[in-house]
Amino acid sequence: MINKLVVENLKHRPVRTTLSIVAISIQVTMVLTLVGLSKGMLDEQARRARGVGADIIIRAPSSSVINTSLNMPAGIVAFIAKNEPHVAAATGVLQQGTDLLNYVTGVDLEEFDKLNGGFRFVAGGPFQGPNDVLVDSYYAAQHKYHVGDTVTGIVNRSWRLAGIYEPGMLARLVLPLKTLQEITANSGKVTMIYVKLDDPAITDEVIAELKQKLKDYQIRSMQEYTELFSVNSVPMLKEFIYVVIALGVLVGFLVVFLSMYTAVLERTREIGVLKALGASPGYVLNILLRETVLLAVAGSILGILLSYVTRFTINDVIHGSLIQSIVYIWWLIAAAIAIVGAMLGAIYPGFKAARQDAIEALAYE
Amino acid sequence: MSDAPIISIRDLRKTYHVGEVDVHALRGVDLDVQRGEFVSIVGPSGSGKSTLFHIIGGLTPPTAGSILLDGHDLLGLTDAQRTELRKTTVGFVFQKYNLLPTLTARDNIEIARHIAHKNGPLDPKFGDVLKLLGLTGRLDHKPRALSGGEQQRVAIARAIVNHPAILLADEPTGNLDTENSTAVLGLLRDLNQRLGQTVLMITHNPEAAAYGHRTVRMRDGRIE
Ligand SMILES: Nc1ncnc2c1ncn2[C@@H]1O[C@H](COP(=O)(O)OP(=O)(O)OP(=O)(O)O)[C@@H](O)[C@H]1O
Numbered sequence: 001m002i003n004k005l006v007v008e009n010l011k012h013r014p015v016r017t018t019l020s021i022v023a024i025s026i027q028v029t030m031v032l033t034l035v036g037l038s039k040g041m042l043d044e045q046a047r048r049a050r051g052v053g054a055d056i057i058i059r060a061p062s063s064s065v066i067n068t069s070l071n072m073p074a075g076i077v078a079f080i081a082k083n084e085p086h087v088a089a090a091t092g093v094l095q096q097g098t099d100l101l102n103y104v105t106g107v108d109l110e111e112f113d114k115l116n117g118g119f120r121f122v123a124g125g126p127f128q129g130p131n132d133v134l135v136d137s138y139y140a141a142q143h144k145y146h147v148g149d150t151v152t153g154i155v156n157r158s159w160r161l162a163g164i165y166e167p168g169m170l171a172r173l174v175l176p177l178k179t180l181q182e183i184t185a186n187s188g189k190v191t192m193i194y195v196k197l198d199d200p201a202i203t204d205e206v207i208a209e210l211k212q213k214l215k216d217y218q219i220r221s222m223q224e225y226t227e228l229f230s231v232n233s234v235p236m237l238k239e240f241i242y243v244v245i246a247l248g249v250l251v252g253f254l255v256v257f258l259s260m261y262t263a264v265l266e267r268t269r270e271i272g273v274l275k276a277l278g279a280s281p282g283y284v285l286n287i288l289l290r291e292t293v294l295l296a297v298a299g300s301i302l303g304i305l306l307s308y309v310t311r312f313t314i315n316d317v318i319h320g321s322l323i324q325s326i327v328y329i330w331w332l333i334a335a336a337i338a339i340v341g342a343m344l345g346a347i348y349p350g351f352k353a354a355r356q357d358a359i360e361a362l363a364y365e
Numbered sequence: 366m367s368d369a370p371i372i373s374i375r376d377l378r379k380t381y382h383v384g385e386v387d388v389h390a391l392r393g394v395d396l397d398v399q400r401g402e403f404v405s406i407v408g409p410s411g412s413g414k415s416t417l418f419h420i421i422g423g424l425t426p427p428t429a430g431s432i433l434l435d436g437h438d439l440l441g442l443t444d445a446q447r448t449e450l451r452k453t454t455v456g457f458v459f460q461k462y463n464l465l466p467t468l469t470a471r472d473n474i475e476i477a478r479h480i481a482h483k484n485g486p487l488d489p490k491f492g493d494v495l496k497l498l499g500l501t502g503r504l505d506h507k508p509r510a511l512s513g514g515e516q517q518r519v520a521i522a523r524a525i526v527n528h529p530a531i532l533l534a535d536e537p538t539g540n541l542d543t544e545n546s547t548a549v550l551g552l553l554r555d556l557n558q559r560l561g562q563t564v565l566m567i568t569h570n571p572e573a574a575a576y577g578h579r580t581v582r583m584r585d586g587r588i589e
């Protein structure tokens with residue numbers, strides 16, 4: 001019965017109800033999109049790293065997952081290959097950022113092939129010359145590239161598209177290592193070294209040995225390395241998400257506060273009637289809180305649906321290098337955020353209604 | 366015990382504090398109402414009629430005096446106890462119908478039962494009451510689709526659905542034309558005669574007052 005009243009009350013003011021739901025849904029989408037983007041981008045990077053098929057990853061001292069600008073001498077590759085009996089293959093790659101989110105990777109294909117059998121081409125093939133570029137099929141589709149096309153704008157040069165490979169391998173744009181080293185003044189330098197062992201079971205022992213020989217270098221198993229692709233390891237990302245969550249709570253609070261406050265004023269008389277019928281303050285409060293929760297839940301559901309719209313827009317319409325994934329656990333978190341914000345907003349109007357004097361309310365015009 | 370008055374009021378006083386000013390709305394009311402009586406209350410505006418109802422109905426506490434309802438003293442009841450009293454012992458009908466606009470007539474009646482924790486299907490005898498009230502065909506309409514007379518009849522149904530000991534009707538015909546007034550007054554008399562419902566009714570209209578067994582006059586917060 002009380003639910004009927006709640007629903008009827010919300011239906012009674014369709015515009016106010018709709019606007020409240022939409023406002024709540026926007027903040028839910030905001031949170032879901034941000035989290036989805038973070039997760040999508042990080043997962044994609046981790047997936048590509050795993051695709052390389054290495055057991056150990058070595059990076060320069062004090063570099064971080066997203067700061068790849070610190071390089072180390074390529075000679076380490078040969079050093080490892082020579083001094084570690086269990087190393088089956090090792091190769092260094094050079095990463096060079098092209099803009100905020102994208103980077104190209106310089107690869108020595110010969111060494112790289114030994115690691116994992118090389119790129120699986122869907123069109124074209126390996127580098128033919130120093131000015132060739134390889135891209136994954138996803139990137140090719142986004143930019144409508146075909147083998148033989150000229151690709152411009154990568155590190156300020158034009159390149160011939162030699163091959164298109166299946167995604168999920170290392171990077172999305174690959175250049176010959178030598179060429180990239182030369183044009184970026186990184187001759188003899190690499191950003192990361194991928195190491196493959198003849199027996200993955202002894203990864204930990206080899207890492208321990210390598211750590212002795214290469215002091216200060218960051219040496220991790222693939223497992224450890226891909227775990228670094230998390231929200232926690234990106235500087236400020238967590239803080240940024242917190243800020244967006246706080247804004248979300250604030251939006252929910254303000255919207256529901258206004259909506260419920262006007263609802264309470266408008267229903268002063270009805271509240272008086274309920275009290276005359278014997279409704280306790282708790283009963284009146286209960287009605288308003290249920291309305292609030294219903295608004296927040298409806299807003300959350302709409303927000304979740306909208307996050308599919310933003311995902312479609314980001315992944316399929318914009319064709320950038322952004323990837324948004326849908327993170328189911330955050331449906332609950334975002335909905336909880338919306339409900340908390342809404343409940344906070346309902347407290348003052350709710351208590352105002354609950355404490356309304358019945359006689360005054362009945363006299364209210 | 367059943368011979369004892371259902372309402373027994375002695376020297377009842379009510380003072381409202383409006384800012385610095387004390388408004389003495391009731392200045393010593395004495396009144397006994399027997400079970401099954403239909404009492405009309407008349408008096409000039411501001412004489413304290415509604416205030417008396419609000420106290421009997423537990424909407425506001427008395428300031429002093431004694432008021433026994435079915436043997437229970439209302440002086441010194443807590444807010445929660447007065448809330449309980451409204452659920453079980455009294456039913457209100459107002460001049461302005463005061464139906465919940467978002468609910469149908471049926472749900473307006475149902476919500477009163479829900480508030481009083483009476484769930485489950487309506488008592489079949491109540492169907493007769495609805496028939497008596499002429500509401501059977503109108504129950505699925507919302508208040509704005511009902512005439513004033515119909516709305517007031519729904520309000521009466523809502524007021525008595527929980528079988529209150531006392532029905533308090535504050536100018537129930539104040540907003541109605543003659544025809545609808547006559548119908549509503551006739552209904553109150555029927556409810557009183559057929560179901561033995563105790564009714565207290567405030568009115569400004571002497572003809573309406575004549576429907577009661579007796580008329581009580583109020584002036585300046587007292588009964589004349
Ligand atoms: N909540 C209140 N606060 C302050 N004063 C009040 C309140 N309710 C009533 N009064 C005052 O108490 C007096 C009695 O009012 P009451 O409403 O009981 O009169 P009434 O006989 O019902 O009048 P009417 O015929 O106009 O309805 C009036 O002077 C009124 O101004």
Ligand SMILES: [Mg+2]
Nearest residue numbers: 414415416535
């Ligand atoms: Mg009055």
